[in-house]
Amino acid sequence: MTGRLGPILLAAFILAGLAGCKSGSEEKAAGGSPAEIAAALNEGPRAAESMTLNPGLASWGEQLFKDKACVTCHAVGERKQGPDLAGVADRRTERWMKRQIMDPEWMLKNDPIARGLMAEYALQMANQQVKDAEANALIQYLLRETLAGR
Template sequence: MKMHALVLGFLFGLLLFVGLNGLAQDNSGLPKGVGPISEVELAELDPALAEAGKASFEQYCTACHKIEERYIGPALLGVTERRSPEWIMNMIINPDVMIQEDDTAYELFAEFMTPMANQNMTEEQARSILEFFRSNDAE
């Protein structure tokens, strides 16, 4: 009987560990999209970079996007949890090709019936906007 309880305890602990570990998974297995960004190294949140990203977001993106609500485009709160950093940056830099060649980007286009405008952003601008999204999602 003790052995049975010990085995059950072990199995319960193993299931708990696996379940909690699954909750902590990152989004590195998510698609990276189509474009020049193949890998993004994320470190601790950079407040100065996030502030620059906020300025770029306000200048280029707010005509179609809001953080917390659907507008012409999707709400962006939680985007860093739903999409990989590479996908986000490729969508910012390369929206035309993404809509044509990436299934998720095409589905968003089909849902919102408006293609994302190509703002001719640099990788640096896209990275700063990604950092701004990360700062919003960390709150």
């Protein structure tokens, strides 16, 4: 029994170690100040360049956009109380969008882009307690809308 268990445990440890690896900019920012971490969030390719569209996830994201009341302040192709989200996946990275969706208070405190949006719209984005999978779906919806608007 132990002869079989050894290779399985070794593979599990290797996979666990690989799962903890970070990209270069994330690694650099991990030990930095909050401002450096925020700046690193929008470094690299824009979401529309780095992501592959998942239509099913995008459909769920569209429903979440309504269910979480994002439509109260945001639209795609129309300015409302908050920023127009048309083309947002061409302007921001996936990491930036995810942090903004999941932790808007942190972003407002540390990210100059978020502070600029607050200054322009005089409205703080509400924290909707969005979970990781929901944020991914919302980003897929925004990616779909960005690609459709080109």
